[in-house]
Amino acid sequence: MKVPETQRDTALDTTVMAVTRLRLTDFRSYDSFRFDGDSRPVVLTGPNGAGKTNLLEAVSYLAPGRGLRGARLSDIDRRYGKGGWAVAATVQTQEGSVDIGTGRDAGNTRRTVRISNNPAQSQAALAEFVSVVWLTPQMDRLFTDGASARRRFLDRLVYGFDPSHASRVNAYDHAMRERLRLLKAGRRDSAWLSALENAMVEHGVAVAAARLSLCEHLSEISVAADGPFPRARIAAAGVLEDDLRKGPALAAEDRLRAVLAGNRGLDAESGRTTEGAHRSDLAVAHIGKDMPAELCSTGEQKALLIAIVLAHARLLARHNGVIPLLLLDEVAAHLDVERRHALFADILEQGAQAWLTGADATLFDELSPNDAAFYRVQDASMTPLLK
Ligand SMILES: Nc1ncnc2c1ncn2[C@@H]1O[C@H](COP(=O)(O)OP(=O)(O)OP(=O)(O)O)[C@@H](O)[C@H]1O
Ligand SMILES: [Mg+2]
Numbered sequence: 001m002k003v004p005e006t007q008r009d010t011a012l013d014t015t016v017m018a019v020t021r022l023r024l025t026d027f028r029s030y031d032s033f034r035f036d037g038d039s040r041p042v043v044l045t046g047p048n049g050a051g052k053t054n055l056l057e058a059v060s061y062l063a064p065g066r067g068l069r070g071a072r073l074s075d076i077d078r079r080y081g082k083g084g085w086a087v088a089a090t091v092q093t094q095e096g097s098v099d100i101g102t103g104r105d106a107g108n109t110r111r112t113v114r115i116s117n118n119p120a121q122s123q124a125a126l127a128e129f130v131s132v133v134w135l136t137p138q139m140d141r142l143f144t145d146g147a148s149a150r151r152r153f154l155d156r157l158v159y160g161f162d163p164s165h166a167s168r169v170n171a172y173d174h175a176m177r178e179r180l181r182l183l184k185a186g187r188r189d190s191a192w193l194s195a196l197e198n199a200m201v202e203h204g205v206a207v208a209a210a211r212l213s214l215c216e217h218l219s220e221i222s223v224a225a226d227g228p229f230p231r232a233r234i235a236a237a238g239v240l241e242d243d244l245r246k247g248p249a250l251a252a253e254d255r256l257r258a259v260l261a262g263n264r265g266l267d268a269e270s271g272r273t274t275e276g277a278h279r280s281d282l283a284v285a286h287i288g289k290d291m292p293a294e295l296c297s298t299g300e301q302k303a304l305l306i307a308i309v310l311a312h313a314r315l316l317a318r319h320n321g322v323i324p325l326l327l328l329d330e331v332a333a334h335l336d337v338e339r340r341h342a343l344f345a346d347i348l349e350q351g352a353q354a355w356l357t358g359a360d361a362t363l364f365d366e367l368s369p370n371d372a373a374f375y376r377v378q379d380a381s382m383t384p385l386l387k
Contacts, residue, residue: 014321017131018353019059020097021090026081027103028054029380037373039092041347041354045361045385046377052357053136055377056327058087059355060134061102061111063159064123064166065152068134068327073104073111082106093129094322100129124167131160131316133309134327140334143284143293143301150282154236157218157308158210160316160324165210168203169277175199176273179260183268197260204277205253208240211280217319221311223287228342229307230300231287238280284308302334310346317350326354332363341366361385 018039024030029051044052053069057076060068067076076085083106091098101114102123113120115129133156142149158165179196182189219234235241243252256276263274284293284304293304309326317323326347332340344366347354356372358364364374374385 014317014323015094016323016351016353017325018092019089020092023088024058025086026078027058027085027087028076028078031078039353041356041372043364043372043374044357044377047359050377051380052377053329056329056355059327060132061087062089062091062100062130063132064126068136091130098129124170127159127163127166131322131324133312133324135305135309135331136329140298140302147281151280154211154282157312158214161214162210168207172200172203172207172277176278180273183264184271197257200260200276201253201257205249207277208280209244209249211236212241212244217315218311221315222307228339229303232304232307233285233287235283236280237283239275240277241280306343313350313352323350323352326352328354328356330357332356332358
């Protein structure tokens, strides 16, 4: 596929985030797996059940969170394996090549992380090094399902800009759970509750502000985009966001603090936290059709998601000089030829290391052997595919 050299964003001072080495141990269908590559896109084709998505999932654990399937850590243990699993990778980052190890030891309920061979305090540290965004077939319902998946998607987009976002979201959730636990237990220790509410206010308003700012920037890029992917209006929605749009952050903090204190009885009774950063949502509209995303067709919704992911990569390159890893599971199969080629062209133009999967290798005919590294995946092993 020809991409004019002048169009390549990578000519600027940007780093292409890329996995150049990947080792898996007892990770789902893989007992032991090795991949060594460069920063080009990786195309994985092979039959159903071959292990394509498992590889993308393994890469997704290089970022904080529960991976692209949102799986329970113990479900990842290879069946009939020794128990526990491990992912080790070398990632090309802005800090140079960084070795990352993550996994679950048998008997351990937590995921441990090692960065350059040093244990990290929490997975949130991964956000300092790796930016990765994914699209999976399960996300086809992102706009119609509940807000929590949209929030997680949005938060992952924020990680790339603000690595402390992951730990702020965690700190907010932790304080919220603790407050609710106290309230449900009927403990009205006012000083303790106030301390937890203060933590919710401090982290919650920062989290909402980061979501708001990212959406504004993304929207700007997406609104100005041309090409076959729809232009999208992207906004962070919620009471906190409204407050932040209307006035200073301090006022939003004061209001949330008062609301939390006032809602103690209500929250104790209902067993849920009525207001806060956990209620935010991602609101997307298809500009060309003047239609909220949830009312668009399945294909249009997919195209909107791709437009957001591509806009995000551009934004990250522009602001932070990093082109994120893109994990695009079965995305090509759902696009018509024009959009499929436009997606490939955009990935090559940006220079991103995209991991693309599909059952059918002909979907990727447009890409030349120089454009990407091609592999056939079968029975949990991966062999180079000669084109
Ligand atoms: N914990 C596990 N231990 C062993 N095998 C597992 C585990 N979890 C999932 N698998 C198996 O891994 C295999 C490969 O799954 P994967 O989702 O990667 O396939 P795929 O190549 O993406 O297929 P498709 O084209 O259908 O999406 C499946 O047969 C699945 O049952
Ligand atoms: Mg799959």
